Amino acid sequence: MDERNEPDLALQPRRERRRRRLLALLLVSTIGTVGAGAFSIAIFTDSQAVGANAFTTGTITLGLAPASALLTSSAMMPGDTVNGSLVVSNTGTGQLRYAMTSSSTNADAKALRDQITLTIKTLGTSCAAFDGTSLYNAALSAAAFGSNAQGAQAGDRTLNAASSETLCFRATLPLATGNTYQGAATTTTFTFDAEQTANNP
Secondary structure, three states: OOHHHHHHHHHHHHHHHHHHHHHHHHHHHHHHHHHHHHHHHHOOOOOOOOOOOOOOOOOOOEEEEOOOOOOOOOOOOOOOEEEEEEEEEEOOOOOEEEEEEEEEOOOOOOOHHHHOEEEEEEOOOOOOOOOOOEEEEEEHHHOOEOOOOOOOOOOOEEEOOOEEEEEEEEEEOOOOOOHHHOOOOOOEEEEEEEEEOOOOO
């Protein structure tokens, strides 16, 4: 008997056991994988979708009629009055609040804008009757009501969607206007600013 082979023979059962354990582990792993695959194939499934979730933003749109030349006079005399009416409309989809500011020219330095008195009222019986609620009554140069600052401000006007209101304007050159105002001229621009009321206290 060759003594050199004795250690190898002693190790043989141990190697055999190790080989069997590795084969057993491999077999268990393979069965687990096949079992998982078989389980996935066997289950019942379903899937449903909820579609057509559409979103559209609203609009804040202010309409003015007339859009220009609300008040004009080419030969105003002391004591004269010029009347006009303005329809303010909310043609958007959300409730809005609006305010008005103005600017008047003074190109000839005669300051006619400070001499003319402007009164703005809501519609009462009619603009001819001029018996509505007063919104402004002072010099043309400072004509304003409400505020264009964000949020609700004193004097702001509110309009629901698809609604409108009429404002009555009256410009007067006082009877006591002096001779220095002859040939004087001014042009005024009224600016209306609107904002949403929703989530905007």
